[in-house]
Amino acid sequence: MSSTSQAMLNQSLFEEQEMPTQMGFFPFASNLNFAPLGNQSLKAFPSSLAAADVPSTINLTETLLSSAAAAGNLKQTTCDNLGGGAQLLSLQRSSANLWAWGGDVNECLSNKRTVDDHHLGVAAMKMKKIKSRRKVREPRFCFKTMSDIDVLDDGYKWRKYGQKVVKNTQHPRSYYRCTQDNCRVKKRVERLAEDPRMVITTYEGRHVHSPSHDQEDSSQASSHLNNFFW
DNA sequence: CGGCTTTGACCAGCGC
DNA sequence: GCGCTGGTCAAAGCCG
Numbered sequence: 033m034s035s036t037s038q039a040m041l042n043q044s045l046f047e048e049q050e051m052p053t054q055m056g057f058f059p060f061a062s063n064l065n066f067a068p069l070g071n072q073s074l075k076a077f078p079s080s081l082a083a084a085d086v087p088s089t090i091n092l093t094e095t096l097l098s099s100a101a102a103a104g105n106l107k108q109t110t111c112d113n114l115g116g117g118a119q120l121l122s123l124q125r126s127s128a129n130l131w132a133w134g135g136d137v138n139e140c141l142s143n144k145r146t147v148d149d150h151h152l153g154v155a156a157m158k159m160k161k162i163k164s165r166r167k168v169r170e171p172r173f174c175f176k177t178m179s180d181i182d183v184l185d186d187g188y189k190w191r192k193y194g195q196k197v198v199k200n201t202q203h204p205r206s207y208y209r210c211t212q213d214n215c216r217v218k219k220r221v222e223r224l225a226e227d228p229r230m231v232i233t234t235y236e237g238r239h240v241h242s243p244s245h246d247q248e249d250s251s252q253a254s255s256h257l258n259n260f261f262w
Numbered sequence: 263c264g265g266c267t268t269t270g271a272c273c274a275g276c277g278c
Numbered sequence: 279g280c281g282c283t284g285g286t287c288a289a290a291g292c293c294g
Contacts, residue, residue: 191265191266191267192266192267192268193267193285193286193287193288194268194269194285194286194287195267195268195269196283196284196285196286198283198284199282199283199284205284205285207285207286211265211266220285
């Protein structure tokens with residue numbers, strides 16, 4: 033990824049924060065820096081200053097680091113040429129890599145939310161859902177994980193509602209919905225065609241509740257996550 | 263029996 | 279308008 037496109041991305045993330053009705057990354061993403069990773073990927077890492085100013089960003093980082101550490105093979109490094117000795121999340125096999133995926137970055141940024149869902153009744157919502165199933169989308173957040181496990185434990189309870197074989201991939205895409213009442217968060221899980229070891233997880237929407245996890249550590253970590261962007 | 267997964271059908275969006 | 283594709287629905291079956 034060129035520095036120009038990275039600059040455009042950062043600009044778009046900033047705009048997303050100022051105009052929450054637009055499609056894009058979650059606001060927290062504007063507190064992350066991005067480094068190019070291959071042709072299509074970005075590696076996300078916390079800006080040291082921003083992280084100090086925005087505790088929730090630290091919480092996210094800690095959450096990911098702790099979950100990655102739990103999965104093993106966490107490797108934390110610094111990268112001086114990115115300025116200020118910025119902290120990178122450099123994770124190895126079977127750990128939770130947080131990065132934005134190039135393809136979905138474009139998808140996220142190109143989609144706009146057109147209607148405010150909050151003022152619609154249930155019936156109206158159903159009608160709208162039927163009429164514009166794909167047009168109206170919640171904010172999305174996606175990342176790659178190199179893992180043998182398809183569904184990562186993020187502290188929330190999910191129910192699978194569909195599976196689809198998408199074009200040019202050997203592996204089916206699975207669709208999950210949060211089991212909590214009134215919570216419309218969805219996630220898609222698929223394996224990268226070019227590298228089946230990579231799992232692409234895409235979250236859509238925001239949770240309106242705390243994680244329902246019975247493991248204390250994960251629950252604590254996930255609650256940090258929930259505090260600011262779920 | 264309730265909650266979950268599977269899976270074929272259906273529908274909307276998009277490109278031609 | 280038509281065909282393709284992705285996303286969702288919902289019935290059926292499975293499992294604890």
